[in-house]
Amino acid sequence: MYLKRKFSVTLCIVGLTGICIAATSPGAKDNGYKNLKVLPKNISKKKLQEIMIDDFEDGLGVNCGFCHAEQKGSHKLDYASDEKPEKEIARVMMRMTGKLNKNYFQTGHAMIGDSTLIVTCSTCHRGQPRPDADNIK
Numbered sequence: 724m725y726l727k728r729k730f731s732v733t734l735c736i737v738g739l740t741g742i743c744i745a746a747t748s749p750g751a752k753d754n755g756y757k758n759l760k761v762l763p764k765n766i767s768k769k770k771l772q773e774i775m776i777d778d779f780e781d782g783l784g785v786n787c788g789f790c791h792a793e794q795k796g797s798h799k800l801d802y803a804s805d806e807k808p809e810k811e812i813a814r815v816m817m818r819m820t821g822k823l824n825k826n827y828f829q830t831g832h833a834m835i836g837d838s839t840l841i842v843t844c845s846t847c848h849r850g851q852p853r854p855d856a857d858n859i860k
Contacts, residue, residue, distance in 0.1 A: 758803040762817075790813050828841040828842070
């Protein structure tokens with residue numbers, strides 16, 4: 724009887740400790756980014772900047788305003804807005820390159836910006852906003 728009670732008390736203490744730890748542990752850090760549909764919701768600022776600069780700015784030769792609309796009454800960009808169709812085109816292209824890399828080059832679930840990718844924005848765009856159809860073979 725004594726061992727049963729001791730076991731029950733120990734089990735309750737362990738269980739409550741686990742619940743307390745889980746309740747106080749920080750969850751996924753909210754990075755403040757809104758409207759991420761292809762990129763992970765918990766992407767770091769550093770990784771997002773790498774993707775935007777290395778893949779989009781360098782790969783397509785464009786700046787942020789190419790895909791992101793300006794805020795109403797301001798010259799600041801509204802990164803969450805879907806007003807410009809180029810933003811949805813970029814999402815489609817990210818999904819496409821992801822599928823190409825996964826299906827034909829066995830890269831698993833590699834995300835844009837990952838060094839394991841074979842097909843990237845630059846593969847077709849070569850620093851131009853729109854790929855030259857003559858160069859795609």
